[in-house]
Amino acid sequence: MLCPVCARTTGAIYSIRSPFRFDSIARKAIHQLKYHNLRALAPTLAAYMVASLNETGYEPDMIVPVPLHAARLRQRGYNQSLLLAREIEKRTKIPVCSDALTRIKEGTSQVRTPNMEERKRNVSDAFACNSPLISGKRILVVDDVCTTGATLESCAQSLRRAGAIEVQGLTVAKEI
Numbered sequence: 001m002l003c004p005v006c007a008r009t010t011g012a013i014y015s016i017r018s019p020f021r022f023d024s025i026a027r028k029a030i031h032q033l034k035y036h037n038l039r040a041l042a043p044t045l046a047a048y049m050v051a052s053l054n055e056t057g058y059e060p061d062m063i064v065p066v067p068l069h070a071a072r073l074r075q076r077g078y079n080q081s082l083l084l085a086r087e088i089e090k091r092t093k094i095p096v097c098s099d100a101l102t103r104i105k106e107g108t109s110q111v112r113t114p115n116m117e118e119r120k121r122n123v124s125d126a127f128a129c130n131s132p133l134i135s136g137k138r139i140l141v142v143d144d145v146c147t148t149g150a151t152l153e154s155c156a157q158s159l160r161r162a163g164a165i166e167v168q169g170l171t172v173a174k175e176i
Helices: 024-035 039-056 070-076 080-092 116-123 150-161
Strands: 015-017 062-065 101-103 127-129 138-146 166-174
Touching (some): 015 039, 024 039, 024 166, 039 080, 039 166, 062 080, 080 138, 116 150, 127 150
Parallel strands (some): 015 166, 138 166
16 A cells, blocks of 8 residues: 555655554664664564565565765764665575665755655755666665655666666655
């Protein structure tokens, strides 16, 4: 079932799937992974993501994690989306292309951006596709959480411009 916002929206991303709602335990787990260096959560969260992906029947050619801006990556020390993507790769054998996208615009953290329109502006043209491997492929974009879908949509736009034939999103949780 589509969330009300997704039902009214068309864009570069075909669909976004999440096994959890972004509340209670899922919120705590994502915050521990993302902000408290609890990387040991990635395999368990990815297992739920794979189960959710398997329900769709979607068979992507490649997994692309949402990249962090270089400054944020230096600050955090790791990209939680890449950790999740690598764990999904282990379970599905779908290859990860970790350098397909680059975040070229830092912007404000989406958590600190109050509404959908500002979130869209914040990530508009924030990503560039750097890989010729994308052309003609079905892509699965992986991130930790989907609030408005703006980040995944911006990634999908870049991937589609690079020739991806279909882009779907997969996150641990979706804010509804």
